[in-house]
Amino acid sequence: MPRLLEVEGLTLQYKTPNHLVTATYRVDCAVHEQDRYVILGPSGCGKSTMLKAVGGFMTPEEGHIRLRGREVSGPGPDRMMVFQEFEQLMPWKTVLENVLFPMRISGRFKGKDAMDRALSIIDKVKLTKFRDVYPHMLSGGMKMRVAIARAMAMEPDILLMDEPFAALDALTRRKMQDELLQLWEQVRFTLMFVTHSIEEAIIVGSRILVLSPHPGRVRAELDASQLGFDTVGTPAFGALSDKIHNLLFEHELGPQRQEEDAQA
Numbered sequence: 457m458p459r460l461l462e463v464e465g466l467t468l469q470y471k472t473p474n475h476l477v478t479a480t481y482r483v484d485c486a487v488h489e490q491d492r493y494v495i496l497g498p499s500g501c502g503k504s505t506m507l508k509a510v511g512g513f514m515t516p517e518e519g520h521i522r523l524r525g526r527e528v529s530g531p532g533p534d535r536m537m538v539f540q541e542f543e544q545l546m547p548w549k550t551v552l553e554n555v556l557f558p559m560r561i562s563g564r565f566k567g568k569d570a571m572d573r574a575l576s577i578i579d580k581v582k583l584t585k586f587r588d589v590y591p592h593m594l595s596g597g598m599k600m601r602v603a604i605a606r607a608m609a610m611e612p613d614i615l616l617m618d619e620p621f622a623a624l625d626a627l628t629r630r631k632m633q634d635e636l637l638q639l640w641e642q643v644r645f646t647l648m649f650v651t652h653s654i655e656e657a658i659i660v661g662s663r664i665l666v667l668s669p670h671p672g673r674v675r676a677e678l679d680a681s682q683l684g685f686d687t688v689g690t691p692a693f694g695a696l697s698d699k700i701h702n703l704l705f706e707h708e709l710g711p712q713r714q715e716e717d718a719q720a
């Protein structure tokens with residue numbers, strides 16, 4: 457698969473009047489088309505910050521982010537963020553209206569073209585029967601399908617999801633992971649997905665970028681393409697889970713954490 461997104465030497469920092477916080481430090485990675493690329497690491501290691509930077513909402517302190525060889529310099533419809541609990545759906549709009557909205561508001565697709573695209577993607581995510589209903593009448597899994605359809609209608613190169621299932625109970629979370637994988641089988645989008653759950657990373661991911669604790673540095677990039685729901689509880693799943701656990705919790709060998717106080 458060709459490289460779609462390249463991250464090279466990415467250092468991301470927050471500068472407040474009294475502090476300089478280094479969120480990620482010299483991170484390298486590459487996402488290929490149709491990857492389900494998971495960024496995994498403990499709380500505070502800079503996962504969300506990295507996704508924000510890929511989304512174009514943050515400028516690197518050092519390094520580069522390139523999409524199809526072009527430097528990312530701000531947000532764009534080629535990278536669509538799907539938010540936690542799919543809260544971007546507008547409750548007063550039907551499924552069809554929700555899918556149409558970003559196309560029309562951005563002016564990217566208009567009139568019949570927008571309508572045809574919306575109907576086609578709604579069909580792809582198997583929601584044709586529900587296209588005239590409102591989000592509150594849908595299950596969580598269906599809402600996710602609408603949120604993804606809405607993003608996909610813009611024909612992005614990559615979908616970005618930041619801990620989309622973190623607030624859900626364990627059973628619902630499993631169901632949503634399953635729905636996401638089924639949808640990926642049908643639509644084959646490229647996904648960048650942030651989680652701090654090792655199990656979720658292995659289930660959802662085809663490749664996993666393991667980041668160290670704060671500030672996030674690359675610990676490893678692992679192949680999980682052969683592991684998913686049907687392998688939970690198998691020795692292979694357990695072995696990868698143990699390996700990631702060790703990577704996450706072994707002592708830091710490198711330089712001391714980069715966070716430092718800076719004089720205002």
Ligand SMILES: Nc1ncnc2c1ncn2[C@@H]1O[C@H](COP(=O)(O)OP(=O)(O)OP(=O)(O)O)[C@@H](O)[C@H]1O
Nearest residue numbers: 470477479498499500501502503504505506652670
């Ligand atoms: N707006 C901000 N201003 C200053 N520091 C911030 C800001 N947002 C995040 N940080 C800091 O940057 C570091 C990385 O945060 P980030 O939210 O990216 O981590 P994360 O790995 O996504 O964590 P979690 O799993 O808890 O969401 C943390 O030390 C955090 O406190």
